[in-house]
Amino acid sequence: MARGLDGMVVLITGASSGIGEATARLVAKQDGLPVLSARRADQLEALAQELPGALAVPADVRDPEQVRQLVETTLEHHGRVDVLINNAGQGLHLPLEQVSLEDLVAITQLNFYAPLLAMQAVLPAMRSQGGGKIVNVSSGTSRMVLPGVGAYAATKSALNMLSLVAKEELAPEGIIVSLVYPSITSTEFHDKLRAGSVPSGAAGLTPHSPEYVAMAILRALHTGEAEVIIPHGPERHEEIELAGP
Numbered sequence: 035m036a037r038g039l040d041g042m043v044v045l046i047t048g049a050s051s052g053i054g055e056a057t058a059r060l061v062a063k064q065d066g067l068p069v070l071s072a073r074r075a076d077q078l079e080a081l082a083q084e085l086p087g088a089l090a091v092p093a094d095v096r097d098p099e100q101v102r103q104l105v106e107t108t109l110e111h112h113g114r115v116d117v118l119i120n121n122a123g124q125g126l127h128l129p130l131e132q133v134s135l136e137d138l139v140a141i142t143q144l145n146f147y148a149p150l151l152a153m154q155a156v157l158p159a160m161r162s163q164g165g166g167k168i169v170n171v172s173s174g175t176s177r178m179v180l181p182g183v184g185a186y187a188a189t190k191s192a193l194n195m196l197s198l199v200a201k202e203e204l205a206p207e208g209i210i211v212s213l214v215y216p217s218i219t220s221t222e223f224h225d226k227l228r229a230g231s232v233p234s235g236a237a238g239l240t241p242h243s244p245e246y247v248a249m250a251i252l253r254a255l256h257t258g259e260a261e262v263i264i265p266h267g268p269e270r271h272e273e274i275e276l277a278g279p
């Protein structure tokens with residue numbers, strides 16, 4: 035990918051592992067300044083040591099006050115926030131009959147409320163800077179009818195609509211909102227489901243690497259496309275890198 039980030043401040047949630055970590059590495063490679071957030075402070079600190087210009091800001095984004103603090107700390111440190119990548123998320127893979135309200139509330143807080151709160155928290159700064167970019171990480175499961183993942187897919191479907199509406203609401207102010215839909219990806223996600231297990235239908239699929247998904251996130255950031263859908267199947271680096279304006 036030829037384009038660079040040239041000192042842009044990029045706040046990434048869920049940066050302690052998987053897609054978020056790979057995205058942080060790519061941001062640093064493109065000369066952006068990653069702000070790394072997640073709950074595991076040790077992981078964030080270790081990554082921040084490796085990446086030039088990186089800042090670790092631990093937060094549990096299910097807590098609205100911690101989301102507010104995360105953005106405030108970013109602004110105190112850098113004086114601006116150019117990009118927000120809402121990536122933290124968790125699965126809940128059970129047939130609907132078995133989904134508990136407690137689990138559903140927990141993943142809704144993480145997958146849906148937290149991205150909304152983070153968007154709300156960065157808007158005043160982005161507005162006063164004259165613009166900004168937001169990338170929300172959804173899931174391909176929200177684009178298909180897949181038994182066993184309905185509750186998780188529903189939280190991501192809610193995020194999709196929020197993002198598409200935000201794109202329209204914020205475009206006049208130069209704030210560009212995009213969605214990325216990863217397919218199955220080789221990360222800790224599948225071992226850290228809130229409840230349930232990966233549906234058997236996923237067994238035949240070859241997972242993508244988190245680096246591949248990170249490329250799609252960076253593409254969304256650079257092109258401002260409303261939606262970047264990552265299809266199942268072999269990784270097609272050139273398509274992900276070069277498609278779009």
Ligand SMILES: NC(=O)c1ccc[n+]([C@@H]2O[C@H](COP(=O)([O-])OP(=O)(O)OC[C@H]3O[C@@H](n4cnc5c(N)ncnc54)[C@H](OP(=O)(O)O)[C@@H]3O)[C@@H](O)[C@H]2O)c1
Binds near residue numbers: 096
């Ligand atoms: N892997 C897949 O197959 C796949 C497919 C489609 C979409 N996705 C989406 O991709 C995104 C990234 O997931 P991943 O695959 O990279 O999985 P992952 O390795 O498990 O990463 C999830 C990240 O979210 C963070 N997180 C979890 N709960 C949090 C909380 N309460 N507050 C703050 N951070 C929290 C985790 O860090 P801490 O534990 O340190 O807080 C971790 O950094 C998620 O939104 C997921 O829904 C994944």
